[in-house]
Amino acid sequence: MPKTPPGQTRNRVFRFVRDRLLRGDSPSLREVQQHFGFRAVETVRAHLTALVEEGRLVKEPGRARGYRLPKRQPKRLSAPVPDWSSGRLQPVPLLGEVAAGGFEEAIENPEGNLPVEIPDSRDLSDYFALRVRGESMSGAGILPGDTVIVERRGKPVSGQIVVALLEEDATVKRLHLGQHGMELRPENPDFDTLRPPPGSCRILGRVVELRRQIR
Amino acid sequence: MPKTPPGQTRNRVFRFVRDRLLRGDSPSLREVQQHFGFRAVETVRAHLTALVEEGRLVKEPGRARGYRLPKRQPKRLSAPVPDWSSGRLQPVPLLGEVAAGGFEEAIENPEGNLPVEIPDSRDLSDYFALRVRGESMSGAGILPGDTVIVERRGKPVSGQIVVALLEEDATVKRLHLGQHGMELRPENPDFDTLRPPPGSCRILGRVVELRRQIR
DNA sequence: TGGCATACCAGACAAATGTCTGTTATGCTG
DNA sequence: CAGCATAACAGACATTTGTCTGGTATGCCA
Secondary structure (H helix, E strand, O other), X not given: OOXXXXXXXXXXXXXXXXXXXXXXXXXXXXXXXXXXXXXXXXXXXXHHHHHHHOOOOEEOOOOOOOEEOOOXXXXXXXXXXXXXXXXXXXXXXXXXXXXXXXXXHXXXXXXXXXXXXXXXXXXXXXXXXXXXXXXOOHHHOOOOOOEEEXXXXXXXXXXXEEEEEEOOEEEEEEEEEEOOEEEEEOXXXXXXXXXXXXXXXXXXXXXXXXXXXXX | OOOOOOOHHHHHXXXXXXXXXXXXXXXXXXXXXXXXXXXXXXXXXHHHHHHHHOOOOEEOOOOOOOEEOOOOOOOOOOOOOXXXXXXXXXXXXXXXXXXXXXXXXXXXXXXXXXXXXXXXXXXXXXXXXXXXXXXXXXXXOOOOOOEEEEEOOOOOOOOOEEEEEEOOEEEEEEEEEEXXXXXXXXXXXXXXXXXXXXXXXXXEEEEEEEEEEOO
């Protein structure tokens, strides 16, 4: 390995390690060494130690494959940008289209997981994902086949888009709370507002993110 | 440790390891041992080996902390499941709302990155993300403030939703190619179809995924 | 009763992985 | 130029982690 300009190799090492960490797989020093063709492990360790000092990585001491991404990325400045990449990246279970009975069972046995960034203050178990069926929320830009990420927690708040478990399965609707009790309003004139009798409906959580794969 | 009924401890071990793996942190045998208070590492290894044989875990041989979750959970059967979690997880640069001049510069200096799963066959540099401005695609469920993930590559195909660079900035539209040349059709009756003269428009790529953060 | 499987323990061993100490070269700067 | 920082190398060493071989106890069942 020839000597390279200052910082150049360091950045390449960082990107390599970061990408591996984003995939949930911390590399060993020797794996990094092999990838770059260094002839000494120590070269890698020097780079990683430097990256830790620069705050670009953190390390859990005394354990193999202990490098991690720092809790918070260096901050962005522009105003109302969606808050991607501020929290921890966590695999949230994708439950599919859950029917009433199968909810707890689906949690235990998800169709898969998808990487979602959640705030530090929340726990992974507060989140799950569902696939949307039906057109009832198409007016809010939520289409059949979309995947919604749901945060379950706290009291339901009027006006939020929620996932409700009623009758036989889960539906996405906008929640309204008034004197007449709970209303689940679709966002599509072809559908009717639901007014479930008290006790017949359970709010699983509120929709915090939407994802759609196209083609 | 007293002897427990068959399968009981095994399940508890599985849940512990699974939760750790879902947090992106593969435990070592001795960490599992400590957590359960076993007095022998081998006890853990026996459980984990059994779990691998049962197909509930997989193991990358010859490496520390090499236990993983199996690629796909036992299938549920419903039809068009989005293909989350099939490829590599990669940080795709988020460029913001790009104007004509600043495109290459924005690639070098993104607002941030967001974790996206891309096919093994593609390169990270084939992807970028943009924030959507304007209502012109709201009929297709693409709203202002949404983030679209764009794959740049290959020939533009008629009917796809694309990002086009024309005049002063980038817009999302549905592409149509016919005898009359290129058409960029909005999905909102309040907007007009664009027919840019040849050469005045560059297709940056096609939209492959949409993300929206709610609240 | 004698297998046989399962749960667990004990300790040695080996492989993977991180740490340390010292060395060579290159460029920058006073 | 001397002094200093950075990039990279070399090899020994320590720790973490996984593997193996054998042993005890318990329950089930033919």
